Amino acid sequence: MKADVKTLDPALRARVEDFLTDYAHRLDDGRIDDWTGFFTQDTLYQITTRENFEAGYPIGILLCKGKGMMEDRVLALKTANVFEPHTHCHILGRPMLEALPGGEIGARSNFSVYRTMESGATELFAIGKYLDRIVLEAGEPRFKERRVILDSRCVDVLLVFPL
Amino acid sequence: MKADVKTLDPALRARVEDFLTDYAHRLDDGRIDDWTGFFTQDTLYQITTRENFEAGYPIGILLCKGKGMMEDRVLALKTANVFEPHTHCHILGRPMLEALPGGEIGARSNFSVYRTMESGATELFAIGKYLDRIVLEAGEPRFKERRVILDSRCVDVLLVFPL
Amino acid sequence: MKADVKTLDPALRARVEDFLTDYAHRLDDGRIDDWTGFFTQDTLYQITTRENFEAGYPIGILLCKGKGMMEDRVLALKTANVFEPHTHCHILGRPMLEALPGGEIGARSNFSVYRTMESGATELFAIGKYLDRIVLEAGEPRFKERRVILDSRCVDVLLVFPL
Numbered sequence: 468m469k470a471d472v473k474t475l476d477p478a479l480r481a482r483v484e485d486f487l488t489d490y491a492h493r494l495d496d497g498r499i500d501d502w503t504g505f506f507t508q509d510t511l512y513q514i515t516t517r518e519n520f521e522a523g524y525p526i527g528i529l530l531c532k533g534k535g536m537m538e539d540r541v542l543a544l545k546t547a548n549v550f551e552p553h554t555h556c557h558i559l560g561r562p563m564l565e566a567l568p569g570g571e572i573g574a575r576s577n578f579s580v581y582r583t584m585e586s587g588a589t590e591l592f593a594i595g596k597y598l599d600r601i602v603l604e605a606g607e608p609r610f611k612e613r614r615v616i617l618d619s620r621c622v623d624v625l626l627v628f629p630l
Numbered sequence: 631m632k633a634d635v636k637t638l639d640p641a642l643r644a645r646v647e648d649f650l651t652d653y654a655h656r657l658d659d660g661r662i663d664d665w666t667g668f669f670t671q672d673t674l675y676q677i678t679t680r681e682n683f684e685a686g687y688p689i690g691i692l693l694c695k696g697k698g699m700m701e702d703r704v705l706a707l708k709t710a711n712v713f714e715p716h717t718h719c720h721i722l723g724r725p726m727l728e729a730l731p732g733g734e735i736g737a738r739s740n741f742s743v744y745r746t747m748e749s750g751a752t753e754l755f756a757i758g759k760y761l762d763r764i765v766l767e768a769g770e771p772r773f774k775e776r777r778v779i780l781d782s783r784c785v786d787v788l789l790v791f792p793l
Numbered sequence: 794m795k796a797d798v799k800t801l802d803p804a805l806r807a808r809v810e811d812f813l814t815d816y817a818h819r820l821d822d823g824r825i826d827d828w829t830g831f832f833t834q835d836t837l838y839q840i841t842t843r844e845n846f847e848a849g850y851p852i853g854i855l856l857c858k859g860k861g862m863m864e865d866r867v868l869a870l871k872t873a874n875v876f877e878p879h880t881h882c883h884i885l886g887r888p889m890l891e892a893l894p895g896g897e898i899g900a901r902s903n904f905s906v907y908r909t910m911e912s913g914a915t916e917l918f919a920i921g922k923y924l925d926r927i928v929l930e931a932g933e934p935r936f937k938e939r940r941v942i943l944d945s946r947c948v949d950v951l952l953v954f955p956l
Contacts, residue, residue, distance in 0.1 A: 474648075477640060477803060485800075488887045492901065495922070516750075517717065554843065556920050556944045558886050558905050560721050561651045575655065579721050579744065581905065581920045587842075587946030589920055594719050594744045594752055596658070618719045620750030637811075640803060679913075680880065723884050724814045738818065742884050742907065757882050757907045757915055759821070781882045783913030 475564050475572065483564060483572060483601060486608040491557035491578075494628065499544060502629055503537045506610045507602060510534055514615040514630060517595065528617075544628070555592065555628060556581045567600070571611065574599040580630060593630060594619050638727050638735065646727060646735060646764060649771040654720035654741075657791065662707060665792055666700045669773045670765060673697055677778040677793060680758065691780075707791070718755065718791060719744045730763070734774065737762040743793060756793060757781050801890050801898065809890060809898060809927060812934040817883035817904075820954065825870060828955055829863045832936045833928060836860055840941040840956060843921065854943075863955075870954070881918065881954060882907045893926070897937065900925040906956060919956060920945050 475483070486505070493501045506512065515527020531537045562576035575598055582592035600612040615630045638646070649668070656664045669675065678690020694700045725739035738761055745755035763775040778793045801809070812831070819827045832838065841853020857863045888902035901924055908918035926938040941956045 474644065477644065480644070481800065481803065481806070484887055485889065488889055491886070491903070492889065492922075495903070554944055556903055556905075556922070558721055558884055558903055558920075560654070561647055561724070561887070563648065563651055563655060577654070577658070577719055577721055579719075579742075579905075581917070581944065583920075583944045583946070589917060589945035591744070591752060591754075591917075594721075594746075596655075596719070618717055618744065618746045619752035620746070637807065640807065643807070721884055723817070724810055724887070726811065726814055726818065740817070740821070740882055740884055742882075742905075754907070754915060754917075757884075757909075759818075759882070781880055781907065781909045782915035783909070 475566055479572075480564055483574065483608050484562065486601070487559065487562060487574065487576060487597075487599075491559055494630075495555050495557055497554065497628075499541055499628065502541060503534050506534055506537065506613070507604060508534050510537070510610055511612045511614075512537055512610070512629075513613070514617065516617050516620050518620065520614070520616050540629070551584060553582050553584050556583070556589075562597075570602065572599075572601040572608075574601055578630075591619070593617055638729055642735075643727055646737065646771050647725065649764070650722065650725060650737065650739060650760075650762075654722055657793075658718050658720055660717065660791075662704055662791065665704060666697050669697055669700065669776070670767060671697050673700070673773055674775045674777075675700055675773070675792075676776070677780065679780045679783050681783065683777070683779050703792070714747060716745050716747050719746070719752075725760075733765065735762075735764040735771075737764055741793075754782070801892055805898075806890055809900065809934055810888065812927070813885065813888055813900065813902060813923075813925075817885055820956075821881050821883055823880065823954075825867055825954065828867060829860050832860055832863065832939070833930060834860050836863070836936055837938045837940075838863055838936070838955075839939070840943065842943050842946050844946065846940070846942050866955070877910060879908050879910045882909070882915075888923075896928065898925075898927040898934075900927055904956075917945070919943055 490505050510533065512531040513527055514529040519527045558579045560577035562574045565573040567573045575596055577596050579591065580593045581589050583589045595617040598614040598616060599610055601608050602611045653668050673696065675694040676690055677692040682690045721742045723740035725737045728736040730736050738759055740759050742754065743756045744752050746752045758778065758780040761777040761779060762773055764771050765774045816831050838857040839853055840855040845853045884905045886903035888900045891899040893899045901922055903922050905917065906919045907915050909915045921943040924940040924942060925936055927934050928937045
């Protein structure tokens with residue numbers, strides 16, 4: 468088997484890895500206002516199941532085209548919704564990174580997210596992989612595309628925090 | 631405490647880390663035909679429990695000596711066995727890597743594997759560590775030895791996917 | 794969003810990452826005698842809940858000021874306590890590292906710890922983050938401060954192994 472992934476420059480790899488880690492930590496911290504700052508203006512953000520993704524279904528559980536739709540979602544989370552307080556904790560695997568044409572970076576990383584409710588009980592909330600296309604804007608990594616592909620399908624992801 | 635692990639060249643470390651990650655992703659994708667390509671011809675692949683490993687028992691749950699035994703196993707998985715469809719998702723910890731005599735690389739990494747059944751329910755399937763001896767063949771990393779040491783012992787690993 | 798974390802020299806980053814991984818592996822191996830060797834003489838080691846930490850409560854579940862208190866705890870674990878044998882397995886996320894004034898390194902990393910009892914059953918034992926201040930002593934990384942901040946609060950951490 469020949470490695471079919473083009474190696475990134477080590478300094479760029481480190482910055483992309485920090486970017487992916489920082490994203491997870493900020494969500495863990497409940498800093499929902501920071502969320503859209505990780506994306507480009509014309510981004511695509513999707514949560515779907517592995518089943519739907521492999522079948523080619525375009526929408527899945529959530530599909531945001533552009534940062535505007537994501538900001539609407541943040542507003543809804545902050546104003547309209549009532550849900551039991553909880554915290555997330557992301558454990559990420561090492562990403563496979565690939566230099567794509569046009570200066571983009573392809574990334575795939577496995578994740579597990581644990582949710583702790585007010586009672587203090589913790590459970591596995593979601594598991595799966597991120598499939599990302601990352602670009603540099605003014606030198607900073609941003610998601611041009613982030614697809615959250617869930618292995619687990621017994622998940623109540625409607626109207627809760629992003630992953 | 632003195633660090634007792636010889637540091638690898640950073641470029642080689644990155645390649646070995648990609649190799650370990652790629653292995654996990656391909657199994658997660660169900661690409662069972664890719665599995666034996668990660669091993670040398672005279673490889674040793676073992677699944678055992680921590681208990682048996684520490685007691686020095688030579689076999690454990692599964693022992694394949696040489697790629698031929700692994701290929702037989704793949705064939706059995708593809709033809710003879712009936713099992714409920716499921717997917718795996720590996721979350722790996724950072725590996726400790728060590729330069730061994732003769733150009734080999736020793737690796738230890740913790741893993742957790744989650745299994746999702748057709749129902750969509752996800753559960754922790756296995757947890758433990760990989761103990762590896764890795765060599766370079768034509769410049770590409772390959773397992774000369776991969777021992778899967780399970781902490782968890784309530785695991786039905788017979789006749790299912792490799793770890 | 795501007796990256797607000799100062800990048801470490803890659804070789805130093807690798808050593809710190811190995812240090813954090815080695816800590817986890819030694820605890821997984823039950824090498825309790827190695828534990829205090831990861832800390833400075835005047836260290837601070839704390840286990841607390843996220844709730845207590847964010848509320849600014851100074852103690853939490855466990856607070857050791859100085860290596861002496863930690864050594865007492867090791868002695869207690871080895872002599873006085875009776876508990877069911879079990880093993881831990883840590884899965885760590887990539888740490889965010891930050892160069893602090895005075896040559897210190899700030900680190901934040903998520904962790905999950907699984908516990909396997911003698912029965913062979915494995916369960917999620919703890920999940921949360923490490924917040925660390927690391928210094929170099931004679932060239933080797935040591936914890937000047939390690940705070941274990943638990944998301945999960947249904948944890949019987951009294952008189953058991955450190956995290």
